[in-house]
Amino acid sequence: MSIFLEVLGQADSKLKQMSQQVDNIRWMAENGRYDAALEHALRLEYNSERLTLLTRALPGYTGNPLAKVHVEKAIREAVPVEVGYTEQGWFCLRMPLLLPKKASGSADYIRGCLYPAMQRFFQDKPPIRYPECALIFRHVYNKDRPERERRDHDNIEVNIVSDIVALYTLPDDGPGVCNHFYCSAAAKAERTEVYVVPLEDFPTWLDVEENMPETGLPLSEYSGKEAEKHM
Structure with missing residues (x-):
């Protein structure tokens, strides 16, 4: 399997994990458990940072020589x-x-x-x-x-x-x-x-x-x- 597909798989796994975390945090907030919601929200924030790093690396694994330029442009805009x-x-x-x-x-x-x-x-x-x-x-x-x-x-x-x-x-x-x-x-x-x-x-x-x-x-x-x- 190519490194591109491997990193894509890691990003997909992280997205699914974050989706479940969002559901858990929403349930905690709706039931007034804000201390627990805060702890899980911080975990979600951590995973979002990891996902950002994975998706930033992903375009480069296509082998396109302009991938880095496009990623830097996206970072400036975002x-x-x-x-x-x-x-x-x-x-x-x-x-x-x-x-x-x-x-x-x-x-x-x-x-x-x-x-x-x-x-x-x-x-x-x-x-x-x-x-x-x-x-x-x-x-x-x-x-x-x-x-x-x-x-x-x-x-x-x-x-x-x-x-x-x-x-x-x-x-x-x-x-x-x-x-x-x-x-x-x-x-x-x-x-x-x-x-x-x-x-x-x-x-x-x-x-x-x-x-x-x-x-x-x-x-x-x-x-x-x-x-x-x-x-």
């Missing part, structure tokens, strides 16, 4: 990542999703969304290196999500994001260069925001965060003097 600079000159990226829990097996999914977006953003402009900074993760939850369903900051997979952001904005992400800060917020749409802020600007960022717009700060393609050149 998971648009915003990258740019705030008016204060801070680097920022926004992903329309929450980062997974640690050890969920879905880090490759985040890499597949984020790395191509960063490559495209910096392909015609030099990276800006922040010698001393705060690397900020702002986890934005839907306003209707119960407080108990928000994840503990130390249980969220941020390493893959830190590594990719550091590749373009920092000498490295070690403690001698970069301080990490995590916070949560509520809005209409869930997303993850990442900021790279010079250390001396961190108190200002905290003030700005208190009145952050629902959709996040406006972003531009260039920062500081580079922005003035392209106005």
